[in-house]
Amino acid sequence: MLSVKVVYGTQTGNAFEIALQIRDTLEESDTLEESDTRKYKASVESLKNYVGPKLLDIKNTDVLIVIVSTTGNGDFPVDASLFWRQIRKRTLDKNSLTGLRFLIIGLGDTNYSSFCKPAKSLYKRFNQLQAESLMDPTYIDSAQDMEEQMDDWLGLMLPILESL
Secondary structure, three states, rough: OOEHHHHHHHHHHHHHHHHHHHHHHHHHHHHOOOOOOOOOEEEEEEEEHHOHHOOOHHHHHEEEEEEEEEEEEOOHHHHHHHHHHHOOOOOOOOOOOOOOEEEEEEEEEEOOOOOHHHHHHHHHHHHHOOOOOOOOOOOEEEEOOOOHHHHHHHHHHHHHHOOO
16 A cells, blocks of 8 residues: 655645645545555645654655645745755755655746745755655646646546556
8 A cells, every 4th residue: 555645835725625635536546446455545734744853754655745835925834834944954964855755736826926936945855855756846826727737637646656
């Protein structure tokens, strides 16, 4: 069974709702199987749960899916800002996230110059710490149909997880 941890940073709740949608999609894909064994064990947590000594517990999963909103002028949401301040420290070992496989979804609005900046920053930092991205980051534009964009992403994500 593949362990999938879906973590989020949100200001208004959109990233949390998407995290729940991903978890539900994984659970629904399990019910479609004819076998009695489940393929996924999915959990949803806030990034604020991974600060201090728990920072690197983020990698205790087979696949990490990160959904992070953009606030203000390209800022991290309050519940993800402490995680970001800690994960970006240059004192972290350059191999801190070795073995972690991850996917990133950024939420933002293309009407702003700092579109999805937190997601872009996390993607870059995870790569610097030797995590393995399973696909390019996805940036969801709130100025477009978010539901359609998520459906497209889910259609790409499920085959990737099934291949693991």
